[in-house]
Amino acid sequence: MHDHAPDTRPATLHARIRAEVEARILSGELKPGDRLPTETEMMARYSCSRMTVNKAMASLAATGLIIRNRRAGTSVARPKMHAGVLTIPDIRANIEARGARYGYQAVLDELRPPCCVHLGSEGHHLGQSRFVRSIHHADDSPVLIEDRHIFLDAVPGAAEADFRTEPPGPWLLGHVPWTEAEHRIAAIAADPLTARCLEISIGMPCLLVERRTWRGEETLTIAKQVFRGDAFDLTARFGPSS
Amino acid sequence: MHDHAPDTRPATLHARIRAEVEARILSGELKPGDRLPTETEMMARYSCSRMTVNKAMASLAATGLIIRNRRAGTSVARPKMHAGVLTIPDIRANIEARGARYGYQAVLDELRPPCCVHLGSEGHHLGQSRFVRSIHHADDSPVLIEDRHIFLDAVPGAAEADFRTEPPGPWLLGHVPWTEAEHRIAAIAADPLTARCLEISIGMPCLLVERRTWRGEETLTIAKQVFRGDAFDLTARFGPSS
DNA sequence: CGAGAGTTTTCATCTATACATTATTGGTCG
DNA sequence: CGACCAATAATGTATAGATGAAAACTCTCG
Secondary structure (H helix, E strand, O other), X not given: OOOOOOOOOOOOHHHHHHHHHHHHHHOOOOOOOOEEOOHHHHHHHOOOXXXXXXXXXXXXXXXXXXXXXXXXXXXEOOOOOEEEEEEEOOHHHHHHHOOOOEEEEEEEEEEEOOEEEEEOOEEEEEOOEEEEEEEEEEOOEEEEEXXXXXXXXXXXXXXXXXXXXXXXXXXXXXXXXXXXXXXEEEEEEOOHHHHHHHOOOOOOEEEEXXXXXXXXXXXXXXXXXXXXXXOOOEEEEEOOOO | OOOOOOOOOOOOHHHXXXXXXXXXXXXXXXXXXXXXXXXXXXXXXXXXXXXXXXXXXXXXXXXXXXXXXXXXXXXXXXXXXXXXEEEEOOHHHHHHHOOOOEEEEEEEEEEEOOEEEEEXXXXXXXXXXXXXXXXXXXXXXXXXXXXXXXXXXXXXXXXXXXXXXXXXXXXXXXXXXXXXXXXXXXXXXXXXXXXXXXXXXXXXXXEEEEEEEEEOOEEEEEEEEEEEOOOOEEEEEEOOOO
């Protein structure tokens, strides 16, 4: 795979323009706040139509690299926040990627009556839910304990799903589209119950991931996952988001 | 905030089309795998040109909501992975958002000779770096200890920066554009040094964030941040990325 | 000299069209 | 009956032109 001519790879014109401008920004040649040429100028520069330039610039603007204003021209955005694409892979894939055998066991599966949670100032009503507590193993040693609520109003199909062999996470991913999710990641000490399930001593550090998923206004599921701190970590890779 | 007329807000046509299709997918009306109308059909449906439809659909495809294939048509993507935009806010902002007073103190600032790290199979050379160890406080109680290497080859301006009052993180954000970053998040037990710095007991759970940032092939900085587990957590919000 | 109105520049969007690309489909021929 | 090939239908890319909107500039008038 020896790339003989590694220059300007993207086949399409707007992708090439985009890549070139992006490179000039990321290399530091164009600093934050700098104004870059008008569409008409670039149109001459690349000898193409304005629509093509526009497509490239719109794409850069969509990723937040540049700021476009009518009349005021286009300028390089100042790097604001550390933001990017985080991918949280499946636990199963993660375990198997490390060469271990994945095991899953549901230890509790019951219906929970409707309840209210208090989020900040306003109470939020949540309907009847199916509650599944499961333990995930890597090579017979427990790695993760997961408490999951699935709200049956929002996900009616979940009432019939069989979670004895298939974890609810993947099932939900495959069956239910979601629009928003929120994660809270924290380090906690293992409480007695957790310690017993994960076969560690009380007080050992664990990684807590609380995940809440919505579709529109409706809460689909809430999951609390507690990982053995010494057996798991999350990695997030950031890039200029394609 | 009673939205009186909540219909199709986006002003521009392609944004309206996009929003409409997106809504139909997210509401569950269109399920994963379903095929949606061809561009020509939608062009008649919205009585606009195909380019406009194309723009809307291309945008949806870019966010991964739909899959487009030539000849085979467009279909709703099956929700693959939990991926989205993660925002890691500034520590300072985070602390001040909770009403606490932010404090910063550099406890070590020295030059480190070039070194090699071993990443997987290949060794990677890293040039001379400036090493800054700092402690961040919330209301006079230490919350975070940060070990940061800044590689002077890649960031020459860092040699003269004054990190006694300004933390290196924000300084870097404001001065250096980056192209890629990788984070590793884990729960660890406080070692003796960490425990002493954070004024907690040895073994208490802490949240570890290792962050490595590149520009192109060049490593800009490596940061190891250890947060008091009981005083800090990360939150990530996911959405259909605009 | 200053404020406001008008003009110009520049980006934003939409339309219509043309051609390229590619996977499916179906037909033909061995 | 199966393998290959051509027609076809869908998306992908690019062009040119028209229209609109908003901000900055300029000019005039008080």
